[in-house]
Amino acid sequence: MTVRKTLRALGRSALLPGVVAAAACLPEPEPAIDQATVINDNTSVRVEASGSSRTLFMLDAGDRVDILRKDGSWYRVRDVEQIEGWMDETTLIRDMTRRDMEAAVAEARDLPVQNTAETTDVVNLRMAPGRDTDTIRRLRRGVELEVLDHRTTPRPGGNATDIWFRVRPSQDEIGWVFSQLIEFDAPEPIRPFMEGRTYVAVQRLKTVEDPETGPREWYVVAERRDDADPAAAFDGVRVFVWDVEEHRYETTLRLRNLDGRLPLERIGDEADPGFRFSVIGPSGEPVVREYVMRETLPRAVR
Numbered sequence: 001m002t003v004r005k006t007l008r009a010l011g012r013s014a015l016l017p018g019v020v021a022a023a024a025c026l027p028e029p030e031p032a033i034d035q036a037t038v039i040n041d042n043t044s045v046r047v048e049a050s051g052s053s054r055t056l057f058m059l060d061a062g063d064r065v066d067i068l069r070k071d072g073s074w075y076r077v078r079d080v081e082q083i084e085g086w087m088d089e090t091t092l093i094r095d096m097t098r099r100d101m102e103a104a105v106a107e108a109r110d111l112p113v114q115n116t117a118e119t120t121d122v123v124n125l126r127m128a129p130g131r132d133t134d135t136i137r138r139l140r141r142g143v144e145l146e147v148l149d150h151r152t153t154p155r156p157g158g159n160a161t162d163i164w165f166r167v168r169p170s171q172d173e174i175g176w177v178f179s180q181l182i183e184f185d186a187p188e189p190i191r192p193f194m195e196g197r198t199y200v201a202v203q204r205l206k207t208v209e210d211p212e213t214g215p216r217e218w219y220v221v222a223e224r225r226d227d228a229d230p231a232a233a234f235d236g237v238r239v240f241v242w243d244v245e246e247h248r249y250e251t252t253l254r255l256r257n258l259d260g261r262l263p264l265e266r267i268g269d270e271a272d273p274g275f276r277f278s279v280i281g282p283s284g285e286p287v288v289r290e291y292v293m294r295e296t297l298p299r300a301v302r
Contacts, residue, residue: 029082032066036077036092039137043092045085049074056085067094073135090124090138097127097134104174108166111148112263114201114222117167117182119143125175129153129164136175145169145182150200150233150262161230190219190240190249197223200234201264205273205293208242216242218293220275222264234260237277241296253291253298261286268292274301 041060046053049071059065065077068084075092078084104127119139127134129151149166163179186199201222207215218241222234229235237260239253259280267290268274274292281287291298 029078030068030076030084032068032078034067034094034096036065036067036075036094037098038063038065038087038092040091043087045077045079045083045087047085049076049086051088053086056083059087065092089135093136094134097136100127101136101174105168105172108148108168108174112203112265113146113148113168114262114264115147115199116185117145117147117165118185119145119177119181120183121181123177123181125167125169125173125177126164127175129162129166129176131156131162131178133176136173139169139177143169145177147184147200148174148262151176152230163230186221187217187219189217190221193238193240193249193251194223197225197236200224201262203264203266203275205239205241205266205275206270208244210242210244210247213247216244218242218273220264220266220298222260222262222277229259232259232280233262234258234264236260237264239298243296250296252296274298 038059038061043059044055045057045059046055059079063079065079065087068076068078073089074086075089076084077087119141121141123139125136125139127136130153145167147165147167151164151166152161153164155162164176165179165182166174167177168174184198184200186194187202199221203220205218205220207217210216218239220237220239223236223238224234235256235258237253237255237258238251240249241252243250261278261280264275264277266273266275272292274290276288276290278286278288288302289300290302291300
């Protein structure tokens with residue numbers, strides 16, 4: 001028997017004296033509402049729904065448990081030997097959650113990637129936007145993400161609004177993270193022009209050749225001020241082109257005060273690129289705006 005399994009056995013005998021003998025006197029076991037798989041080795045099953053509660057025994061990655069009920073961020077579980085305890089929701093993944101995530105991954109497979117980002121702290125990857133939704137798993141600091149979409153939810157117990165982004169940490173996972181715990185990337189050449197804004201979406205338009213500096217990219221970005229309306233994914237759009245004569249980036253379009261919605265999409269081909277996005281119109285419905293590049297200048301076509 002491994003040390004881990006020995007500790008598990010000892011933990012049960014020491015912390016739960018008489019539990020086996022008493023089992024015959026107990027009523028019918030509580031029915032399971034779902035099953036789940038433990039994510040990591042050496043995961044605690046606790047006496048109460050608290051991180052400071054005593055550990056009854058340990059489970060390993062791949063172990064299976066029944067889910068009996070949920071209390072906040074804790075699950076009441078029962079293992080294969082019919083012993084019950086509490087587990088933090090981030091330590092396991094429910095079968096229902098796995099099925100929902102697999103469906104979400106398939107549904108989002110063709111969504112255009114808006115940008116990349118990195119977690120700045122430990123963050124819960126959730127099935128849906130909101131502080132009380134199911135947690136898929138906990139992402140460590142420094143995890144790279146593909147950003148796909150944006151949503152808001154009312155903050156519990158107040159009038160504030162939380163901002164969430166739909167992200168893809170890997171090709172097999174997709175979920176939602178709290179906006180304040182991620183940092184968006186920006187292409188190095190245009191970072192000096194950010195002016196304190198976040199580039200929520202970045203799309204490359206084309207590549208041009210500068211005889212002196214080599215190939216240079218043109219970009220369209222969806223930018224966001226910190227004090228923008230939370231419901232708007234972005235409040236500005238900016239186009240950067242490379243001036244091959246002056247050997248510098250120039251802005252040839254800058255739209256402000258938008259109620260923008262993702263996605264920001266590149267359209268056309270390398271020779272004749274363009275882009276489109278949506279804004280919320282006066283009627284409250286999304287209105288598509290589309291631009292094509294005429295030389296270095298974007299021209300609105302709708």
